[in-house]
Amino acid sequence: MKKSLGMAVAVSALICATSVLAAPLKLTPANPQPGSLKSGLNVSYGYAADKFKSLSLARSIFEATGKPGKPLRGLDYRDNEFGEMALTSTAAWYVTARITGYYYFAAPGDYDIEFFVNDGLDARIGGQQVGYFDGIQGCEGTVVVPVHAPSAGWYDVDIFYYQNAGTACLMMKKGPAGQKRSWVQNSAFGR
Known part of the structure; x- marks a missing residue:
């Protein structure tokens, strides 16, 4: 009996902890809401001379070499061919970007x-971290993050990205909680 009661308490605690962990992150709308915006996103690039494999090194490279680049059309940069430029940068490899x-x-x-x-x-939207990966990988998905948007409108985007070597991609999917996610259209972004 004691063992069954103890097991029930442990299972109940696990369910509660999982529910708390799965609670959506509350996003904060931009304040004030921006007026007229151009489509796309602003980007600045930093460049390295050789390979690096972490966000901390990428941030150091960006701080030392970062300069404004050609704006992005949004976040629809599908896996490119080996040797093609990363995003709108002037290099295929060893690129850091603040978006x-x-x-x-x-x-x-x-x-x-x-x-x-x-x-x-x-990646941060509305003040919350909504995407994260620190390392080297092919064009793969991050952990799915549940969020709550309290109102319709514009939310700040602040993304730090790096591309080391090989091919490059940067894309975003969104969907109603627990349902199918779709690729986000470039028209959903403004600068």
Whole structure:
């Protein structure tokens, strides 16, 4: 009996802990809401002379060499061919990028967000970390992050990205909580 009661308490605690962990992150709308925006996202690039394999090294490289680049059309940069330029940068490899602007939620609600990235990423929307990978990988998905948008409107975007070697990609999927996620259209971003 004691063993069964102890097991029931442990299972109940695990369910509660999982529920708390799965609670959506509450995003904060941009304040004030921006007026007219151009489509796309702002980006600055930093470049290295050789391979690096972590966000901390990528940030150091960016701090030393970062300069404004050609704006991104959004976050639809599918896995490119070996040797093609990463995003809108002037290099195929050893690239760091700081991406800023806004993302538009057309309706309030709970959503799931996932990024596909090659290589590293620290992505924040509405003040919350919604995508993260620190290392080297092919064009693969990050952990799906549940979020809550309290109102329709623009939310700040702040992304740090790096591409080491090989091919490059950076894409975002979003969908209603617990449902199918779709690729985010470039028109959802503003700068």
